[in-house]
Amino acid sequence: MPAYRVLSAAVLCCLLVIPSLPVHADSAKGELFAPGVISSALQETSATFTPDGDTVYFMRSDFAEANTTILESHRSGHAWSTPVVAPFSGEWHDSEPALSPDGKRLYFVSNRPPAPGGAPVTAEMNGQHFPGTNLWYVERGRDGRWSAPLHVDGELNRGAMLYNPSIANNGDLYFSAHRDDSGSAYQIYVAHRNGAGYSNPERVDLGDVTHNRMDPGIDPEQRFLVYAGNEGDSLGSADIYIAFRDKDGRWSKPEHLGGGVNSPALENAPVLGRAFGELYVASQRGADVKFPKPRDDYASMMKTLESPLNGSRNIWRFDISDVLRAHGITR
Secondary structure: OOOOOOOOOOOOOOOEEOOOOOOOHHHHHOEEOOEOOOEOOOEEEEEEEOOOOOEEEEEEEOOOOOOEEEEEEEEEOOEEOOOEEOOOOOOOOEEEEEEOOOOOEEEEEEOOOOOOOOOOOEEEEOOEEEEOOEEEEEEEOOOOOEOOOEEOOOHHHOOOOEEEEEEOOOOOEEEEEOOOOOOOOOEEEEEOEEOOEEOOOEEOOOOOOOOOEEEEEEOOOOOEEEEEEOOOOOOOOOEEEEEEEOOOOOEOOOEEOOOOOOOOOOEEEEEEOOOOOEEEEEEOOOOOOOOOOOOOOHHHHHHHHOOOOOOOOEEEEEEOHHHHHHOOOOO
16 A cells, blocks of 8 residues: 555544635645644545535544545534535545535545445555555535445556546546556556546656656646655655646646645645645644653643644645746636
8 A cells, every 4th residue: 555644543523713724924834724623633634625615525544544434524604513424435445535626526436346246445565455446436416415426437447556536627537546557656647538438547747657656636727736756855755746737738847845835744635725726735744842841641641642733644724826826827
């Protein structure tokens, strides 16, 4: 399994007021998203929002990634509700939800059997066996409810190591996978929407395939792509990078995102928000601990260990609008 898919323990349920993303220079430092409600002492990644921004779907898991589930939360004013299990999740190893720009489809990956009554999908890498993943989706009905999950058949789902779907306005589907042409690492692929189905996936050319590249977040107009990986200048085991697409469809050399998005901790699962320049990232950054520290008693120790900044991955929000404007991309 991907080396940086490790997860955490103990959940806090409440309703919390979250301020809107500041637009001044300090916004580059980011903010923890809905601490204690969505960002918890467990592991959270892959936040994806409905077009109105009032519902978020995300993944929560334990440290061992033995139990991954897709949750949803709703906003009222500035407050986010206690998450509940999404109606299509909770039975299988489901993860990495991604809404289409129009909000009518939600894609996710799962180890559930591709055919009724079949065996769960399993994967093997470097002698390790773990739950595999295929791509699934649900569709929003006229009554606002999600359909039963539908398996994406065909070449796109070949193999058992497919992660982090991301959808463009025209239906093109980006994802990361380990396939025959991935080299020793993971690479990013695109499957073009073709009627009711998809073309065979093509590897997105971002350069040397010895570099690990995962978790694409595609701009709906496909002007740029953010992803997690290591291009040789990562501050940690994985950082967030951005590549821009020229008028001929070629991708630029990936750039290491600055502005506080990356840290010496692990960052992955970048997702574009609904506002211009809004970026959500899963980060393992924690509280700064200096020694000697004020002596803990049991209650204070447990409060620290059960807080979001205990070293688990949480969801952080950043503003990269300045980076986009510098490359000629505006609203």
